[in-house]
Amino acid sequence: MGWRRRRGQDISEVVVDPRVQVGSIQLTAPVMTASGTAGHGVELAPYVDLSRLGAVVVKSLSADPWPGNPAPRLIGAPQGMLNAVGLQGPGLKHWLQHDLPALRTMGATVVVSIWGRSVADYVAAAQALRGADVAAVEVNLSCPNLEGRRGIFAHDPTVSAEVVDAVAVCGRPLWAKLSPNTDRVVDVAAAVHEAGAEAVTLINTLLGMVLDPETGRPALAAGGGGWSGRAVHPVAVRTIYDVHTALPTLPIVGVGGVSDGWSAAEMMLAGASAVQVGTATFADPRAPLRVLDELVALVGSHGERAMAALTGRAHRGGW
Numbered sequence: 001m002g003w004r005r006r007r008g009q010d011i012s013e014v015v016v017d018p019r020v021q022v023g024s025i026q027l028t029a030p031v032m033t034a035s036g037t038a039g040h041g042v043e044l045a046p047y048v049d050l051s052r053l054g055a056v057v058v059k060s061l062s063a064d065p066w067p068g069n070p071a072p073r074l075i076g077a078p079q080g081m082l083n084a085v086g087l088q089g090p091g092l093k094h095w096l097q098h099d100l101p102a103l104r105t106m107g108a109t110v111v112v113s114i115w116g117r118s119v120a121d122y123v124a125a126a127q128a129l130r131g132a133d134v135a136a137v138e139v140n141l142s143c144p145n146l147e148g149r150r151g152i153f154a155h156d157p158t159v160s161a162e163v164v165d166a167v168a169v170c171g172r173p174l175w176a177k178l179s180p181n182t183d184r185v186v187d188v189a190a191a192v193h194e195a196g197a198e199a200v201t202l203i204n205t206l207l208g209m210v211l212d213p214e215t216g217r218p219a220l221a222a223g224g225g226g227w228s229g230r231a232v233h234p235v236a237v238r239t240i241y242d243v244h245t246a247l248p249t250l251p252i253v254g255v256g257g258v259s260d261g262w263s264a265a266e267m268m269l270a271g272a273s274a275v276q277v278g279t280a281t282f283a284d285p286r287a288p289l290r291v292l293d294e295l296v297a298l299v300g301s302h303g304e305r306a307m308a309a310l311t312g313r314a315h316r317g318g319w
């Protein structure tokens, strides 16, 4: 079985308690889906028992339906994927009526992600979620701000904090999902925490572009896109490590290139309380549960009984 003895302890029978705490929420397992990579509803249910995951995090939704970008919107490349889906979605009213009940019937813990192009858009989404049967709301701040101060919300601590403060009207625990495309992630994390986010989700995609060798032009219709998958994993680990160093009591949800038990453990050792699996799901729809099972086995093989004890251990001497 490859079990090892550690500190004189017989660990062949170690049973790992997989529960973790993210802010005020206890999750039954530390692995979730990542927003945008598992649909809006029960799309993964034929492959994965959704009730075994820490949570199903659904693709970012706005108050109203949104068509997204023209095709092609996805392209695979070595070690990763480029996407410019453009936040296509049915709108929260439709989702609350159709998708959320189906997810809850399957026993899934649901985290709903919201997006907007103005603070008012985010507030409209938050208001639509008042009283919704969701565990938490993940606020996707990696969206362009079409109001006065242009740029990406998550690149500016002040406007990010403004959004988080404004969406508190939803009445649910808030996780702020941040962008790695800035050297201000620690400042933004501190600002959103101060504004009421119980946790930060690190990281969204990196800005990237792939050219088509036939045409010599950008391969995606939108031009550039978001880069994800194994290649972004060290960026995510570094971001988690830096934020945990600066803000050791702020819960972190790690995401970016998780594809097996070790890459999930690496994020938790760096400071994450839980992880999400995104791009790996496109190659293997069972990836979130496989990662969970591998992570539990790996942690047990180190003689650890509590998954939660892993968080931040890289800062305290490692395993």
Ligand SMILES: Cc1cc2nc3c(=O)[nH]c(=O)nc-3n(C[C@H](O)[C@H](O)[C@H](O)COP(=O)(O)O)c2cc1C
Binding pocket: 034, 035, 036, 037, 059, 060, 074, 081, 083, 085, 087, 113, 140, 177, 203, 204, 205, 226, 227, 228, 229, 230, 232, 255, 256, 257, 258, 276, 277, 278, 279, 280
């Ligand atoms: C096709 C696709 C769509 C995505 N859509 C969203 C989205 O709607 N909201 C969001 O916060 N992140 C979205 N993401 C980003 C992922 O949730 C995740 O942060 C990122 O891909 C890094 O994780 P990964 O390497 O495991 O995919 C999307 C990623 C992909 C690949």
